[in-house]
Amino acid sequence: MPATIVIGTQWGDEGKGKAVDELASRMDFVVRYQGGNNAGHTVVAEGKVLKLHLVPSGILYPHITSVIADGVVVDPRVLIEEMDTLLGLGIDVSRLVVSGNAHLIMPYHLELERVTERFLGKNALGTTKRGIGPAYADKAARIGIRMQDLFDAKIFREKLEVVLKEKNLILTKVYGRLPLEADGIVEAYRAYAERLRPHVADTSKLLHEALRAGRNVLLEGAQGTLLDLDHGTYPFVTSSNPVAGYAIASAGIGPSQVERVVGIAKAYVTRVGAGPFPTEDLGQDGERMGERGREFGTTTGRKRRCGWFDAVIVRYASRLNGLTELFLTKLDVLSGFPAVRVCTGYRANGELFEDVPPHQSLFHRAEPVYEELEGWQEEIGAARTFEDLPSAARTYVRRLQELVDVPIRIVSVGPAREQSLPVP
């Protein structure tokens, strides 16, 4: 009956897609548990590179049922678009199941996010402008519209008209925009309802029954631990909770069902958008990481900020998620540096911190304390066992493990499956 949670330990883009791929052969269910169409999984299917933002990557495996759980916010237009893309590639989408409790992203969420980000000017959060934050806000305000509402036309219109009254006031009076018409929205969402009806179910019950029958369930988070709404670098965070605890709340299963919590960490760190990032390297080293690691956002195409591995934040992620193991990705990107650095603590206001400082202002000011290790010059993508790696690379991995105090189970040296090396 085991469930496994996969969670990014940094600011997202750790290469979760690859870790999920590695685990998928043993899984029966893959569940997306938070966020919306702001995740970015690069998957290769039929020789084509495909970017999935909402549908769980499990969809590519014929034996897996892919689930979008309660805690995800769903833009039905995007969901249908992704389903069509997959169908066009000959991928069966009949095993995609969406929770009836999942909240819908509505056209006014997109419109409001665009205008509020503009209004914030230089204080803008740099959101993906997909309406995700506003949809979560409405969920908490109890004015959200859920997937199941699509199947009761009367209720759907009633709820929409109530919400629209307020949203249109804000759009017109505060931001000077045009109001949105209920009729157009009702019509579009009626068509989405027809298309999505066969996919909507009570996913908590589905997963409960699956676990009871001894099936394997993988719960995959989007974004990363440091982008968690509660535990991340607020307000430069996502509008949901990527941490492992939320996986079970969203899926509607109990904590005792979880056996493994796999943290994904990149061998260096990247971050998209604004917010503190102590080990950010604005010089040649960061530039080189970005180039070698092709660090451009899957969803937004934005260039990612890059820097050295930060053991403080991965230790923090281990504590918050209760990690049982780590999957270290993109070690190959670090080939060719004369020396590699690891951040072991921070200095702020003359004080030394071995943990994330308790006040955000200190974190903003945190200067990394580095330990320098010998680099390795050779490309390592051809390594097939951990022992094939240069000794400096092995020392680096062992040192990271010591510093974060979580066993590193796999080191990845390239995008392909055979480039995942078990660590003895």
Ligand code: GDP
């Ligand atoms: P995700 O959303 O967490 O999966 O992260 P990204 O969207 O940033 O995807 C990671 C990218 O890095 C994908 O294009 C992967 O194929 C690639 N990748 C994954 N692991 C490795 C690795 O070990 N080395 C290299 N060079 N690329 C990798």
